[in-house]
Amino acid sequence: MKRRSDEIYSDLMRELEEGRYVFTGELEPEKAGDVNEPIEMARELLDLVVACNVTDNPQSFAYVSSLAASYQIQKETGMECVYQLRCADRNRMALLSDVLGAGVLGIKNILALAGDHVSLGDTPDAKPVFDLDSTTLIKLIRTVVSEGKDLAGNEIHNPPKLHVGGAAAPGAAHLKAEVAKVKRKIKAGVEYLQTQVVYFTDVLDRFFKELGPVDVPILVGIFPARTFGQADFFDKFVAGVDVPPDYLENMRATKQIKDKEKRKEEVDRVNVEFFTGFLEHLKGTPAAGCHMMAVGYPRVIPALKKIME
Amino acid sequence: MIAQEQKPIEEILGYLKGKRKVAVVGCGGCSTFYRTGDKAAVEKRAEELMSKGKEVLKIVLPFSIQACEIEKSGVWLEKNRKKLEGYDAVLVLSCGSGVQVVADYINEKMGFAVPVIPANDAIGLVGGGPRSLKETCQSCGMCELGKTAGICPLTECGKGLMNGPCGGVREGDKCEIDEKKDCAWVKIYKRMEQLGELDKFEEIRDPHEWSKMKRPRLFEIENPVGISEMMGALPGMLSTMLGPKPKLDE
Ligand code: SF4
Ligand code: SF4
Numbered sequence: 315m316k317r318r319s320d321e322i323y324s325d326l327m328r329e330l331e332e333g334r335y336v337f338t339g340e341l342e343p344e345k346a347g348d349v350n351e352p353i354e355m356a357r358e359l360l361d362l363v364v365a366c367n368v369t370d371n372p373q374s375f376a377y378v379s380s381l382a383a384s385y386q387i388q389k390e391t392g393m394e395c396v397y398q399l400r401c402a403d404r405n406r407m408a409l410l411s412d413v414l415g416a417g418v419l420g421i422k423n424i425l426a427l428a429g430d431h432v433s434l435g436d437t438p439d440a441k442p443v444f445d446l447d448s449t450t451l452i453k454l455i456r457t458v459v460s461e462g463k464d465l466a467g468n469e470i471h472n473p474p475k476l477h478v479g480g481a482a483a484p485g486a487a488h489l490k491a492e493v494a495k496v497k498r499k500i501k502a503g504v505e506y507l508q509t510q511v512v513y514f515t516d517v518l519d520r521f522f523k524e525l526g527p528v529d530v531p532i533l534v535g536i537f538p539a540r541t542f543g544q545a546d547f548f549d550k551f552v553a554g555v556d557v558p559p560d561y562l563e564n565m566r567a568t569k570q571i572k573d574k575e576k577r578k579e580e581v582d583r584v585n586v587e588f589f590t591g592f593l594e595h596l597k598g599t600p601a602a603g604c605h606m607m608a609v610g611y612p613r614v615i616p617a618l619k620k621i622m623e
Numbered sequence: 624m625i626a627q628e629q630k631p632i633e634e635i636l637g638y639l640k641g642k643r644k645v646a647v648v649g650c651g652g653c654s655t656f657y658r659t660g661d662k663a664a665v666e667k668r669a670e671e672l673m674s675k676g677k678e679v680l681k682i683v684l685p686f687s688i689q690a691c692e693i694e695k696s697g698v699w700l701e702k703n704r705k706k707l708e709g710y711d712a713v714l715v716l717s718c719g720s721g722v723q724v725v726a727d728y729i730n731e732k733m734g735f736a737v738p739v740i741p742a743n744d745a746i747g748l749v750g751g752g753p754r755s756l757k758e759t760c761q762s763c764g765m766c767e768l769g770k771t772a773g774i775c776p777l778t779e780c781g782k783g784l785m786n787g788p789c790g791g792v793r794e795g796d797k798c799e800i801d802e803k804k805d806c807a808w809v810k811i812y813k814r815m816e817q818l819g820e821l822d823k824f825e826e827i828r829d830p831h832e833w834s835k836m837k838r839p840r841l842f843e844i845e846n847p848v849g850i851s852e853m854m855g856a857l858p859g860m861l862s863t864m865l866g867p868k869p870k871l872d873e
Contacts, residue, residue, distance in 0.1 A: 402782070406830060428789045431782055431800045442782065449786035450830050465830065483790040487797075491788050491812040491824075498786060498825050510790055553791040553799055 316529075323475040324422035325394050326365040329603075330506055330531045335622060336603030338396065338508075338533060339363040339615070341387060343378035349386050356393040358612040362619065365394040367425060367508075367605070371403060374435025381412055385419040396479065397421045400429025405445035406454065410464050413455055417474020425479045425508065426451040449495070449502045452478050456503035480504040482532070484512050484521030485554040493524045500530055508605050511537040511548060511555050515595040522599055531602035536592065538585040538618065540611035542566045561588045586617045593621040624653040625718040626756055627743040629664070632671050635714065638740045642711035645672055646680040646703070647742075648725060650696075650717035652689030659743045660690070660716035668716060668742060680706050687853075690721030693728050694847075700728060712738050718745035747778075753871060764835030770828050772814035777831060779807035785828040787811070 322328050329336050339359045341352040352368070359366060368387060370380035384395035397416050404412065416424060428448045432440045446454065454465050455478040462473040480499040486492035496507065507530055512518045518534065539545035542565040549557035564584040571577040596604065604622070608614055639645060647669050654660025662683045669679040682703050688695045700707070707713075713729060715722040719741060726739035747758035761778050767785070768775060777783045781800035787808030791799025796809040815824050 428782060428784060430791065433800055444782040444784060445833070446830050447782075447784040447786045447789075449827055453827060481790055483792075486788070486790065487792045487794050488788065488806070488809045488812065491809050492790075492792070494812065494821070494824050495786065495788060495808075498827055501825065502827050553793050 324365070324477055326396065326423055327477045327505065329364050333602075336531075336533060337363045337615070337619060337622075338603065338605045339366040339612070340369065340605070340607045340609050341366045341383070341395075342369045342372065342609050343380065343383035345375070345377050347378075349378055349383045352383060353387055353390050355610060355612060356387045356391040359615070360391060360393055362612065362615045363606070365396050365423060367396040367398055370398040370400045370427070371429070371435070374402065374430045374432045374437070376435070376437050381416055381419065381421070384416070384421050388420060394423070395421060396423040396425050398425045398427060399451070400427045401444050401446045401448065401451055402429030402432055403440075403443055405443055406450075406465060409446060409451060409454060410458070413458055413476075414470070414474060417476055421476060423477050423479065424455060425481070426455060426504075427481055448480055449498050452480055452499055452504045453502040460503075477505045478503070479506045479508055481510065482507045482521070482525075483510040483554045485510065485514075485517050485556065487554065489520060489524055493521070496525060497528075500528060504530060506531045506533065506602070508533045509535045511535045511552070511607060513537075513556065513558050513561065513592070515592060517556075518596075518599060527600070532600065533603045533605040534596060534599070534601045535605045535607055536589065536618075537607045538589060538611060538614050539565060540581065540608070540614075542569050558588075564588075582614055582617070585614050586621075589618055590621050593618060597622065624656055624749065625720070625745050626657055626747055626749040626758070627654060627659045627718050627745050629659050629716075629743055630741065632668075635668075635740065635742060636675060638738075639672070639677070639712055639714070642738070643676075644678045644680070644710045644712075646682060646707055646710045646713045647672070648682045648690065648696075648700075648713060648715045648717075649684050650688075650690035650715070650721050651684040651686045652691065652717070652721075654690070654717045654721070654743065655684075655686055660684075660721075664716050668714065672714075680710060690715060690717035691724050693724050696721070696725060697728055697732070700725065700733065704733065707733070707735065707737075710737060712740055714740050714742050716742045718743065720745075763831065763833075764840065765832045767828070767831065770823070770826075771811050772818060772820065772823075774807055774811045774814060776807060776811070776828075779810070781807075783831075784808065785831055 317331055341355055343349050343352055368380050368384040380398050384397040387393055388395050426448050432442045457463050458473050462470045482496045483492050545557050545562055545565045548555050568577055568580045571580055647665050649665040650660035665681050665683050669681050672679050684699055690696045715725050722741045729735050748760045749756040750759040751757050763777055776785050780787055781798045788806055792806045793802050796806050798804040798806045812824055815821050
């Protein structure tokens with residue numbers, strides 16, 4: 315254990331510090347005037363994961379504020395939230411305001427991201443901001459929390475107590491540059507890392523090998539798809555993520571099943587079969603846990619957790 | 624130089640609605656290099672307007688007479704003072720700077736009240752050539768190239784990150800935003816590797832100082848280049864054009 319107990323602010327960090335194998339989930343606020351759906355999902359995930367990421371304008375589609383959603387979900391369900399915060403839409407002042415606001419609202423974890431470029435989303439004419447990047451956002455949060463100062467050195471009275479995580483992309487096209495960037499995030503004080511979705515064990519092994527031993531816990535992102543469409547989307551549109559052809563084919567085949575219940579069963583079977591191999595392999599890696607981006611698919615999680623027992 | 628693209632004629636005709644007599648002013652600087660404001664461009668725009676029933680006055684600025692330098696372009700506007708009188712609009716075939724400088728001069732110094740309309744969209748400070756050019760600098764006021772192996776993180780990186788690469792680099796080290804473009808941060812990595820300076824890559828670069836870009840920025844020059852200096856430069860220019868050639872676009 316590296317942190318004193320009064321330096322641990324969240325359940326997620328406590329479990330990581332205690333060296334327990336951690337499972338986290340993911341919730342997606344939508345283009346709506348409420349967060350009823352993620353709240354419902356959070357209830358289903360409550361006993362399955364220690365915390366849930368709440369996405370911030372994923373793929374640059376403008377949705378309910380991740381901060382508002384994180385607050386409301388925590389309040390209504392008791393699920394600890396990881397407030398995802400991206401640099402794409404806010405300058406350093408707005409980022410600082412939101413970090414301080416998160417503290418006020420009882421948020422205990424932030425995942426600091428650069429974010430996809432706005433031109434890729436549903437509001438392509440918006441002005442992209444990127445005043446900070448993921449590294450300098452991590453540095454900002456750490457400076458706020460542990461020194462009570464912002465990046466310009468201005469004092470912050472009663473600074474918030476929260477943790478900051480960062481992302482890593484094991485499937486990056488240029489792994490050496492990616493790993494060097496990850497090490498830079500570690501220098502900036504990132505407290506844990508969460509990887510982009512990985513499906514291939516050799517991709518993951520190469521990443522851990524290139525990274526070498528680090529002092530920061532790493533959660534590996536996995537994405538059990540609820541439908542063939544979801545898996546296909548990842549394969550086609552998410553940079554640095556390839557979906558194994560066999561898994562993709564098996565998922566495609568489930569589309570032929572007319573009976574809804576039978577189809578669900580087969581989807582679950584395909585996922586459990588594929589991820590059994592993957593998760594067994596994960597046990598032999600330095601991963602500290604697993605981030606399950608099974609948005610809207612909580613029913614598969616117990617079976618996956620079982621594999622890791 | 625400032626690269627530009629020509630606006631679609633439909634947009635220009637929209638601005639010229641209700642204006643019958645239109646003066647078309649070219650530019651002998653960047654717009655001549657990039658063929659968006661040279662003599663041929665002025666002729667073509669004039670023809671398009673005439674075919675829509677406009678009466679057109681053509682003012683071609685000779686090579687090296689930039690619309691944005693009023694000491695030079697003003698001479699050509701003054702030459703046409705008589706003709707310009709009574710025109711309903713002026714269309715300028717230059718970057719936005721040329722359009723504004725011409726508009727200021729006509730409206731404030733010449734004493735006309737005439738709308739001045741852009742014919743081009745400026746797309747940035749580009750380098751390279753002779754055919755393929757790329758935006759390389761956004762004149763940010765605080766050059767970061769010394770920290771990034773001579774590759775601009777603000778302009779070449781699609782997100783303008785000071786600490787890349789982002790997680791979106793595509794196959795073949797291409798940019799998340801456009802697969803036709805190389806990822807600037809992978810380029811920076813490779814350049815630093817070539818220079819034996821990879822330790823610099825892992826350094827945390829501070830956020831860029833945007834305070835250096837309080838717009839509009841003003842600039843004073845004590846001794847503007849005069850005619851004799853320009854004449855003196857001609858032999859050097861000729862020997863450059865006629866001398867040994869660098870390796871150009873692959
Ligand atoms: S950092 Fe980039 S934009 Fe700024 S002056 Fe240098 S090259 Fe130009
Ligand atoms: S892919 Fe490279 S150049 Fe493109 S936005 Fe990301 S870091 Fe910048």
